[in-house]
Amino acid sequence: MPTTPDTEPLQILPSTEPYTLCLALVGDLDHEVADEVLHQAREALRGRDGVRSLRLDCRELELADSTGLSVLLQLRRDAHEAGIRFCLDDPRPILERLLHITGTHDYLTCASAAGPPSDAEEAIETGEGGSGR
Template structure:
C-alpha cells in the first residue's frame, strides 16, 4: 500500500544588496526540500565579499526538524566565517518552533528585510541575538 499526499515545495531566491545577500524562502522547509536552502547557502558561504546573509522567512509555511537543523548549521557557519546571519519575517510555525526549542533569542531577527538591511549597513544590532553558544534565557 502506498500513501500519497501533497508534495512539499520550497522556492529559494537570492538577491545581492552590496555586501549583504537576501535569501528569500517560500513554502515548506522540511526533509524533502532542505537541500535547496543548503545548496543556496553553500554557494554564498564560498562567495567572497559577503558579510551579511538575511534569510527572509516571511513566506515560510512550515519548518520541520531538518529545516531547523539547517538554520542552526547556517548560524554556526556564519559565526565561523564571520558572516552575520539574520532572519527576517519570522512568524507562524517557525516562531513557535524557535520558541519551543529555546532558540528564539539565539537568532538575530528583524521584522522585515528592509530593517535587517538597515542594521546590516549600520553594523549594529538592536536585536536580542545572543549567538548559538549563549543560553537562551528569557523565554
C-alpha cells in the same frame, strides 16, 4: 500562499545593504528540501566575496520541521565560522513558535545581531582595517 512544485525553496533576493546576501525561504523547509536548501545557501555564499551579513527572508516560509530547523542552525554556524552575521527576517507565527519552543529564537533572529557593528567590524566593512587606532 501555497507553492507549486516548481517553486525553488531558496531564492536570491536583491540587497539594498552593502556586503549583505539576502536569501528567501519559500514554501516548506522540511526533510524533503533541507539538503537542497543547505547546499544552495552555501553555494550562494561561496560565490560572493566580501559578504559580511547573511539575511534569510522567511515571510513566504509556510512550514519548518526539525530538519528545517537543523538547516537554519547549520547556516548560522557556517556564517559564524566565516565571520558573517546571520539573521532570519520576518519569521511567520509558525516559525516563531518553533524558535521559541526550541530556545533558538534569539540565536537565529535579528535579536542576536541587533546593534551597530563594533569598530573592528566597521573597519572591515569599509576597508579601513589596520592595526592600532
